[in-house]
Amino acid sequence: MLIDILSLFPAYFKGPFDVSIIGRAIESGLVQINLIDIRDFSQNRHKKVDDRPFGGGPGMVMAPEPVASAIRSVKKEGSHVVYLSPQGKKLDAAKCKELAKHEHLILLCGHYEGIDERVIEKEVDEEISIGDYVLTNGCAAAIVLVDATLRFVEGVIGHPEAAMKDSFEETGLFDAPHFTRPVMFEGMEVPEVLRQGDHQKIEKWRKAQAREKTVRVRPELVKGESL
Numbered sequence: 547m548l549i550d551i552l553s554l555f556p557a558y559f560k561g562p563f564d565v566s567i568i569g570r571a572i573e574s575g576l577v578q579i580n581l582i583d584i585r586d587f588s589q590n591r592h593k594k595v596d597d598r599p600f601g602g603g604p605g606m607v608m609a610p611e612p613v614a615s616a617i618r619s620v621k622k623e624g625s626h627v628v629y630l631s632p633q634g635k636k637l638d639a640a641k642c643k644e645l646a647k648h649e650h651l652i653l654l655c656g657h658y659e660g661i662d663e664r665v666i667e668k669e670v671d672e673e674i675s676i677g678d679y680v681l682t683n684g685c686a687a688a689i690v691l692v693d694a695t696l697r698f699v700e701g702v703i704g705h706p707e708a709a710m711k712d713s714f715e716e717t718g719l720f721d722a723p724h725f726t727r728p729v730m731f732e733g734m735e736v737p738e739v740l741r742q743g744d745h746q747k748i749e750k751w752r753k754a755q756a757r758e759k760t761v762r763v764r765p766e767l768v769k770g771e772s773l
């Protein structure tokens with residue numbers, strides 16, 4: 547899989563993509579992530595990429611030309627262009643699974659107050675939000691999307707069964723709680739059922755725990771469920 551990330555701060559991504567599971571996926575060649583600086587596409591003598599908003603209001607808007615040029619410099623047949631913004635469709639596991647099927651993702655990270663709407667209309671396939679809050683720019687959202695999407699790319703996760711057992715995958719509910727040694731930690735014991743080796747009983751207990759917490763914390767995930 548190829549991922550091109552367009553932003554004004556390519557350095558922002560250095561840490562997160564150089565470590566852990568994503569770092570390993572890149573090192574092994576399963577995924578290639580290119581960081582593209584939109585400022586490199588400014589036609590302006592001062593490398594300016596923003597301007598004042600028509601209609602007035604605070605802040606600056608990213609101008610259409612450098613953003614369009616940056617996208618077109620990497621776009622090819624089969625590319626899927628995603629703009630990260632609070633105005634997009636909310637990211638969830640199903641969407642990540644879908645994104646993982648594309649062989650080329652282009653992620654556009656906005657800065658300032660917004661991007662000129664005409665580029666979005668002309669060059670963007672899909673606007674996605676990671677949640678109902680506003681970030682100072684789209685870079686952190688792109689990191690979230692890449693991480694959650696790559697988990698669905700074959701070979702990225704060491705134990706595919708473990709990936710499937712995580713929250714939302716099989717059941718659309720939370721994952722069950724996990725425990726490891728020691729059996730007693732600061733007066734709290736690992737639940738008896740997990741230490742007795744009855745795997746049917748363990749499975750039943752985990753399902754009940756997952757369901758109980760989902761109902762308590764996110765009842766809307768359980769409503770309309772077909773179980």
Ligand code: 4FM
Pocket residue numbers: 608630631632655656657658659660661674675676677678679680681682683684687
């Ligand atoms: C987006 C700032 C575009 C500036 C943002 C511009 C966000 C989110 C977010 C901030 N992205 N989900 N929530 N972006 O807040 O994806 Cl130009």
